[in-house]
Amino acid sequence: MAKSKNDPQFMLGIDLGGTKILAAVVDEQGRILGTAKRKTHAEHGADEVINRIANAAEKAVQKAHLDLSMIEAVGIGAPGVADHNTGVLEFAPNLPDWFNVPVGPRLQKMLGVPVFLENDVNVGTFGEAEAGAGRGYKSVVGVFPGTGIGGGIVLDGKLWRGARNAAAEIGHMTMMIDGPLCGCGRRGCIEALASRTAIERDIWGEIRGGRASIITDLVDPDDPTIRSGVLAEALAAGDAVVTTVMERAGYHLGVFTGSVVNAIDPGCVIYGGGLIEACGDFLMPLIREHAYRHLLRPVAPEHLPILVAELGDNAAVIGSALLARAAIQERVDG
Amino acid sequence: MAKSKNDPQFMLGIDLGGTKILAAVVDEQGRILGTAKRKTHAEHGADEVINRIANAAEKAVQKAHLDLSMIEAVGIGAPGVADHNTGVLEFAPNLPDWFNVPVGPRLQKMLGVPVFLENDVNVGTFGEAEAGAGRGYKSVVGVFPGTGIGGGIVLDGKLWRGARNAAAEIGHMTMMIDGPLCGCGRRGCIEALASRTAIERDIWGEIRGGRASIITDLVDPDDPTIRSGVLAEALAAGDAVVTTVMERAGYHLGVFTGSVVNAIDPGCVIYGGGLIEACGDFLMPLIREHAYRHLLRPVAPEHLPILVAELGDNAAVIGSALLARAAIQERVDG
Numbered sequence: 001m002a003k004s005k006n007d008p009q010f011m012l013g014i015d016l017g018g019t020k021i022l023a024a025v026v027d028e029q030g031r032i033l034g035t036a037k038r039k040t041h042a043e044h045g046a047d048e049v050i051n052r053i054a055n056a057a058e059k060a061v062q063k064a065h066l067d068l069s070m071i072e073a074v075g076i077g078a079p080g081v082a083d084h085n086t087g088v089l090e091f092a093p094n095l096p097d098w099f100n101v102p103v104g105p106r107l108q109k110m111l112g113v114p115v116f117l118e119n120d121v122n123v124g125t126f127g128e129a130e131a132g133a134g135r136g137y138k139s140v141v142g143v144f145p146g147t148g149i150g151g152g153i154v155l156d157g158k159l160w161r162g163a164r165n166a167a168a169e170i171g172h173m174t175m176m177i178d179g180p181l182c183g184c185g186r187r188g189c190i191e192a193l194a195s196r197t198a199i200e201r202d203i204w205g206e207i208r209g210g211r212a213s214i215i216t217d218l219v220d221p222d223d224p225t226i227r228s229g230v231l232a233e234a235l236a237a238g239d240a241v242v243t244t245v246m247e248r249a250g251y252h253l254g255v256f257t258g259s260v261v262n263a264i265d266p267g268c269v270i271y272g273g274g275l276i277e278a279c280g281d282f283l284m285p286l287i288r289e290h291a292y293r294h295l296l297r298p299v300a301p302e303h304l305p306i307l308v309a310e311l312g313d314n315a316a317v318i319g320s321a322l323l324a325r326a327a328i329q330e331r332v333d334g
Numbered sequence: 335m336a337k338s339k340n341d342p343q344f345m346l347g348i349d350l351g352g353t354k355i356l357a358a359v360v361d362e363q364g365r366i367l368g369t370a371k372r373k374t375h376a377e378h379g380a381d382e383v384i385n386r387i388a389n390a391a392e393k394a395v396q397k398a399h400l401d402l403s404m405i406e407a408v409g410i411g412a413p414g415v416a417d418h419n420t421g422v423l424e425f426a427p428n429l430p431d432w433f434n435v436p437v438g439p440r441l442q443k444m445l446g447v448p449v450f451l452e453n454d455v456n457v458g459t460f461g462e463a464e465a466g467a468g469r470g471y472k473s474v475v476g477v478f479p480g481t482g483i484g485g486g487i488v489l490d491g492k493l494w495r496g497a498r499n500a501a502a503e504i505g506h507m508t509m510m511i512d513g514p515l516c517g518c519g520r521r522g523c524i525e526a527l528a529s530r531t532a533i534e535r536d537i538w539g540e541i542r543g544g545r546a547s548i549i550t551d552l553v554d555p556d557d558p559t560i561r562s563g564v565l566a567e568a569l570a571a572g573d574a575v576v577t578t579v580m581e582r583a584g585y586h587l588g589v590f591t592g593s594v595v596n597a598i599d600p601g602c603v604i605y606g607g608g609l610i611e612a613c614g615d616f617l618m619p620l621i622r623e624h625a626y627r628h629l630l631r632p633v634a635p636e637h638l639p640i641l642v643a644e645l646g647d648n649a650a651v652i653g654s655a656l657l658a659r660a661a662i663q664e665r666v667d668g
Contacts, residue, residue, distance in 0.1 A: 081631075137497075138497070139496070139497050151597075153597070155489065155494070160489070160598075161599075162473070162598060162599020162600070163471075163472070163473050163599050163600055163601040164599055164631070164633060164637065164638070165599075166596075166599045166630070166631045166633075167597065167598055167599035168597065168599075169596040169597065169630045169631070170596070170597050172593070172596045172630040173507075173593045173594075173596055173597055174509055174589050174590070174592070174593040174628065175508055175509070175511050176510060176511050177509050177510050177513075177527075177586060177589055179511075184630055186627075186628055193511075252511060255508050255511055256508070258508070259506070259507045259508040260507075260597070262500075262503040262504070262506045262507055263485075263487070263501065263502065263503065263504050263507055263594070263597070263598075264494075264496060264501055264597075264598075265495075265496020265497050265498055265499075265500045265501035265502075266496070266497055267497040293520075294508065294520055296500070296503045296506040296518055297415075297498070297500045297503070299498060299500075303498065304498070
């Protein structure tokens, strides 16, 4: 029987991470119908990882009580530089030795379904824009502070990839010219001011400068990493050092948000990622306060909502599935 | 006789400035076929100015040896906040007492041709993108340093206006958090670092600090304005103060350019405006050098050209004419 336009559509979304693979069957409203998880085991090489992706995909389809032949398209969110035209993952910092791996074409051959590869922050932003906090907004900027600061831009309902597939690297917009060194080697990027890594650097700086902080009790001296959960704990305890440093990060993110809005003027801005999940109650009011003050054309907050992401760990599977659906539709329409 | 799709198309472009009105008949390639100029005389009120626009428009059509009935559409570039949906000029700093003037609808009634109103920097960028330095690039960022720093964004061949018609205020992107005061009341905007006004402030600051400069000879002490032509003269004379300040401005504009490209990833960036026209030979190499250094994903300069605007004073008439044509086509296609 020929498919009718009104038949429900099912897609597969894959979140390929450095440590785990999440696969989910997603419908056209972005609802998850079945999921499966696998460890990535990147150390076993790309062939093995692609097998594991296929395996997780099949398991998720089975759990959704569907058949692979009922899946319209597969989307993959990958942690690195992904060429959406060719499906090649050019480079991924957390997948050692992965250079120019044709993940899309190889998975497409294995599954017999069209596969679309995209950067994971891009798909996460698309997921939030279409089926998360940004539902109803056509243009969305997503900001995800964590170890770094990732970003995504959706304009008029489409992911904005730029002329060289290099857009939305908003973590590397300069906010403090000649400011602190960034992981990218340049100075004063917002990532160097307000990522978890920057916050960590500034907290240890204060402590080395002689200020007392609960952090010295909470963190293993052999590993100076300060996880987002620990920051939340220190804030809850009223730690002065962590509060000062986090207030500055919130201020910087707020001014940054105003600055980005002055250029792009999206319908809303969505904040997500590890730092916001753990410390959003503290950071979001600061971000909003300073963002609204830095708009060239002031608007009432309801006309430029600055929202918290809603999809959590499912953003990438939902976003990659919906992006794959959009790609299929573009082929049909175009 | 019905018009064929292959008949040449003629549009009118109007550049409404604070002191003069320029009208031009433009063909679909952006070539100018006839022009007319009038003084604005904004002090006579909006009615009189709109009459003068209509008068200039008719004269330009006559000089192109055409008839008004052969004009497909009229575009106006206006110096302020223009609502392109309604044709209302909401506010224009250089047209005193103009608040919410329905320039578009009134001119449309007078001329009997569809009229489209748009901000002048937006139309200038669109003109450069379509028929100037940006020919052949689908996505263009335009930066126009002068008294302030104006900007325009063209994405996939369309002017990007944002969700609230407030996009492309790139002069008010923050580059130096807590930096020098900007005309907008905030701090550290690129306009506060590298506009002609910022350069002027810094030159007088150096002179007040005790450094000798040719500027004290070139500028009338009763009016501390340092025009772009005077900056060029001082640079040519090797003036140390002006050279230092201009080098910093070029550095700031370069880092800013890299930062904007990291977010938007356009096909090219176009620099224009008074400061570039007078001092581009000095500034452009600095802008390029620092922009390429600040790209997160380095590209060969030929893959991200940073160009000088080509249309000069005609950018707004050509851009508004081509934008009006695009608006008409959208109506037909949509």
